[in-house]
Amino acid sequence: MKLFFAIASCTLSISASAAHPQAAKNVTSLTNKTVTYRVPKEHHVTLKAAEITAIIVDNEAVDIPELPGHKAGYNGIASLKHRKNGENLFVASYAGLNFEHIHDGTKENLIEKFEPRKFPMELRVIDASTVELYQPATGNFQLESCGRYHLKQDGTIEYTFECIPRAETFQHGYIGLFWASYINAPEDKAIYFRGEPVDGGSPRMIRAVTPQHGVESVHVAKGTTWLPKVNEDFPLTLVLNRSKFVYTEASYYGLRDNLAFTQTFPDSKNLYMVQSPSGGGQGNPAWDFEWFIPDYKVGEAYGMTMTATYGPLKN
Incomplete structure (x- = not known):
């Protein structure tokens, strides 16, 4: 019995140490086969809770009264409205929390700059407050993925992303992923977060403004x-053009009409906060984030969760 216990303990210790720090938690229907869902006929699903109304779309174009002229490829949250402001937070033809890039930091492998937008996605309705966007392995990088949008009762959006690389296609040994949120003409294009200057200083609230697209755009974590x-x-200039600041808390917000759009990243390992003053067109900034998975293995699942809130700014 003692020998068996010792062997079992050793095995558990090896398994625990071998787990990738960004391994998926088996939340979505991609990794958890007990999850049940239905596939709607439409290419959009509306979620409502508290003061929030969100419309989730796949990669197909959508043209409905609530979402006129929405362009193909802009998957994610096509419309986000608060009861105190009936206008869409996002540029109507674009989206928020839009899965935009898959890359490996090389130009030669970036056959399609916007790979997640160019291959079909399937809407999966889990329940009245939860929708997933499932995408089979993409044509170039062969990444299979599933993003879950869960609207909580208090109006918080919980986004869980899980993926499985199906081929060894990433040249530098990591998977690079990028999400964009195109904000509709805010008065203030800056983002705000707790951080400090790269060259040192005490943590404080940073008001970050990037001079132009792809310049001083990326805020990495302190340390x-x-x-x-x-x-x-590599042509995607937003990916690693670092700013003069580092963040000390994995959260940031931007303001529009006295309402704050806040993105928080509890799974912040290898996650960078990104901004552009004109990603959604002149006057429409992009408040983005990117996530990297180093030392990936083909066939293994990786995942992260973040949250987004939209409402009056809280102290």
Whole structure:
């Protein structure tokens, strides 16, 4: 019995140490086969809770009274409205929490800049407050994924993303992923977060403004030691053009009509906060984030969860 216990304990210890720090928690229908769902006929699903109304869409174009002229490819939250403001927070033809890029930091492998937008997605309705966007392995990088949008009773959006690389297609040994939120003409294009200057200083509330698209766009966590290798000719300028600040709390917000759109990242390992003053067109900034998975293995599942809130700013 003592020998068996020792062997079992050793096995458990090895398994625990071998687990990837960004391994999926088996939340979505991609990794948890006990999850049941239905596939709607439409390419959009509306979720409502508290003071929030959100319309989730796949990669197909949508043209309905609540969402006129929404363009194909802009998956995610096509419309986000608060009871105190009937106008869509996001640029109507675009989206928020839009799964935008899959990359490996090389130009030669970036056959399609916006790979997640170019391949079919399937809407999966889990329940009245939960919708998933499932995407089979994409044509270039062969990444299979599922993003779950869960609208909680208090109006918080919980987004869980899980993915499985189906081929060894990422040249630098990591998976690079990027999400965009295109904000509809806010008065203030800045984002706000707790952080400090890269060259040192006490933590404080940072008001971050980037001078132009792809310049000083990326805010990494304080103490970041691993950075992805990105080739000099890599065309996605937002990916690793670092700002003068680092964040000390994994959360940031932007303001529009006295309402705050706040994104918080409890799974903040290898996650960077990103901004552009014009990602959604002139006057429409993009408040984004990106996530990297180093040392990936084909066939293994990885995941992260973040939350988004939209409402009056809380102290």
